[in-house]
Structures are given as structure tokens and as C-alpha cells.
Amino acid sequence: MGIGKTTPFEDLIEKAGGCAVVDGGFATQLEKHGADINDPLWSALCLIKDPHLIKKVHKEYLEAGADILVTSSYQATLPGFVSRGLSIEEGESLLRRSVELALEARDSFWDSMKNKHGGHAYNRALVAASIGSYGAYLADGSEYSGSYGSNVGLDKLKDFHRKRLQILVEAGPDLLAFETIPNKLEAQACVELLEEENIKIPSWICFSSVDGENAPSGESFKECLNVINKCDKVKAVGINCAPPQFIEDLILKLNKLTDKAIVVYPNSGEVWDGRDKKWLPSKCFNDDKFECFATRWRDSGAKLIGGCCRTTPSTVQAISKALKEKL
């Protein structure tokens, strides 16, 4: 950051009163509308089958008060599309489309708000291109274990992420969101790629966590953040798709480990069964609980707060209400 100069990302956080609202479970809301995403491509299947629904879900999160939209590219990958019989060119076009759909939803929502009489409380949202972990692509639940096996090294992870990263960036998002990163090696791959590709837009890197203390691999967040802190291109770090009850302690922990902004968007508390591909009922938190948590997470130091799987626009509305009312 130059003296007296702020980026759109920093501006948004400031305009939002110091804490911006990230959207909620994207795939969850697709399913609420009847989409069947029980597929290796998971939510990215809708890029092929129902792009209108993707735009509709983005709009619902904007209406609920999201300041940041995360795109539908979490599990969209070139090898994933090719294994469904699509060409590389078609796969590339779908990746670009994931960003365009969110940009179009943002722009049309913002245009409609500008013409509203009597004003409104919305900010012009930013679009974060989702980059799901290698584990998400494997579709075997390994984004929650970090166990990629000994044949998956740094170069393999960089090769996996490079082309998609380039295509998503060329499509013009405002931010990059690395999601459910489960281990230090993949964090390092992301950081090295940002440097090698000289990415100009800000990124956040989010880890999942299954024990509330460490990355899913068992590696400490201290080790993981040591890798990330060296990279100025990463503007925020945090946790997504972990249970809400872990979040407050994790914010306090991360605050001690980094000067970067903290981003948190937990799931509802349900647990993903990667083998049977379903959510297992577990200690689950409703929208009222998220409303209480949101101010606590902000007061603990989070600068970006939202929801992940099994949360919906009503969760985001509760978070937005809490953060914008109780400034």
C-alpha cells in the first residue's frame, strides 16, 4: 500500500465500517434451488448445466448484503472439465464464465441500486474468483484431511493451479480467494504462483480446520503463516468451511501470527462425509447464532466475515444486519 493510496479491497473494508461481509454457501444455495451437484465437479457442474442459476444465486447473496461475491469456480478445473468430455477451450471458456457471471450479477445489481429512490445501505460488491484446493478437485474429502500422498509435491500442486489461476485472473475479478487449503505445501504453491505469475489483484488464502487449532494436515498455523507472511500479494488469511465454534479462538491465534487482514467464513457446523458425499448432522448453528457470532468475530479482529457450506442468504443477511447495525 502506497502512502495515502488505498486499493478497492481496502476501500471496501473501510466503507463497510471496518468489516466487510463475504457471501455464504454458494453450492448450498444452488442445491436449495434444486440443482443436483452430486458429481466430481460439484457446484461447477452448474457452469455447464445451469449458468442462469449461478447468476440468480449471486444476486440473492447481493440482496442479502454481501459485500464480496465468491465465484462458482471452487471445483471448476480444466482436468475436471476434460474428464467430462469437454475440450480444453470449452473448459477455459467455462472458467472465464464463472467470473463473468459474478461480475454481471454485481453490475446489474449495482445499477438497479443506483436508481433507487431514498438511498440504500449496500456497497458496490467486489468479485473474488474462487480457487478451490487440490483436494476439492480430487473430490475425495481431502480438503479436510490435507493428505495428498507422497507423490504430490510442490511442483505438482503448482502445475495443477497455474493455468486456472491465469484464466481466472484474465477474466477480470477484483480478488482471488484460495479456499479450504488443507496444508502448508499447498499454501506455499499458491504463494509461489502469485509471485511467479506476478498477480496484481489482491488474494486471500483460507485454510480449513478440523480440530480448531491446526490446518487439517496437522501442521500448525504458525508454520503455514510463515510461508504466507512473506508474500505481499496475499492481503488476507483465514479460515473457511470449518465449524463456527472454532472461529473465535482461531481469529485470536491468527492475529498473533500475521499482520494481514483476517477473513473467516465458517460452515454451519455440519461435517462433510467425503466418501458418501453428504453432510452429516452435527452441532449446527442457525442464523441467530451467526448474528451473535458476527460481532464477536469482528471484535476479535476479523475484517471479512461470511458463511460457507450449509449457510444461505438468510445467514448472510443476519451477519450483515449484525455488522452494519452494531457499528
Ligand SMILES: C[S+](C)CC[C@H](N)C(=O)O
Ligand atoms: C467443500 S466440500 C463439501 C466440496 C465437495 C467435495 N470437494 C467433493 O467433491 O466431494
Ligand SMILES: N[C@@H](CCS)C(=O)O
Ligand atoms: N465457495 C465454495 C466453498 C466451498 S467450501 C462454495 O461456497 O461452494
Ligand SMILES: [Zn+2]
Ligand atoms: Zn464450504
